[in-house]
Amino acid sequence: MKLVPWSQVKYWGCVRCGRCCRRTTVQLTTPEWLMLVKAYGYGIVEQNISGFYLKKTIDDHCPFLSKSITAWACRLQRRKPLACKLWPFRIRGDPRFGHEDEAHYKYRNQDFYVYAYPQCPGVVLGKPSKLFSHKVLPEFLNIRLGFQNSQIHSTSKLRPMPY
Ligand code: SF4
Numbered sequence: 439m440k441l442v443p444w445s446q447v448k449y450w451g452c453v454r455c456g457r458c459c460r461r462t463t464v465q466l467t468t469p470e471w472l473m474l475v476k477a478y479g480y481g482i483v484e485q486n487i488s489g490f491y492l493k494k495t496i497d498d499h500c501p502f503l504s505k506s507i508t509a510w511a512c513r514l515q516r517r518k519p520l521a522c523k524l525w526p527f528r529i530r531g532d533p534r535f536g537h538e539d540e541a542h543y544k545y546r547n548q549d550f551y552v553y554a555y556p557q558c559p560g561v562v563l564g565k566p567s568k569l570f571s572h573k574v575l576p577e578f579l580n581i582r583l584g585f586q587n588s589q590i591h592s593t594s595k596l597r598p599m600p601y
């Protein structure tokens with residue numbers, strides 16, 4: 439999948455299309471796997487030699503994906519795995535996907551290389567807006583670094599679904 443450096447992204451805002459929760463394998467950290475097993479049982483997860491994962495439904499969806507009349511939503515929310523919270527961005531300590539200068543992002547005195555998956559329809563290409571570079575992106579970095587758990591700018595702005 440081709441990635442674009444963050445400096446080619448004008449803005450990102452989730453439009454709740456649900457694409458990232460269908461036909462996608464979500465990797466879990468060990469604490470996430472434990473927490474989900476405790477809450478929902480072993481049927482919700484699977485593992486192989488590479489690690490722990492959310493087990494997909496027979497429709498190839500994440501088991502926590504649900505649909506209202508107008509949009510898709512995640513039923514996990516505050517328990518959402520880190521991999522889901524960071525989508526559609528890849529935050530790395532090296533410029534593995536190229537565009538070294540354009541992907542470089544200095545944050546908390548550390549050097550990062552940030553890329554986006556343009557397949558996400560919430561990614562709007564162009565010159566980065568202030569909101570994106572000053573609010574949205576730092577929140578993704580904070581979550582990636584473990585400084586923040588809650589999502590404000592890094593999730594859908596639409597009203598959460600009532601569960
Ligand atoms: S993050 Fe992107 S792909 Fe996933 S639901 Fe939102 S807009 Fe769709």
Ligand code: SF4
Nearest residue numbers: 459500502503512522
């Ligand atoms: S846990 Fe939520 S965000 Fe992650 S794939 Fe499942 S429905 Fe999507």
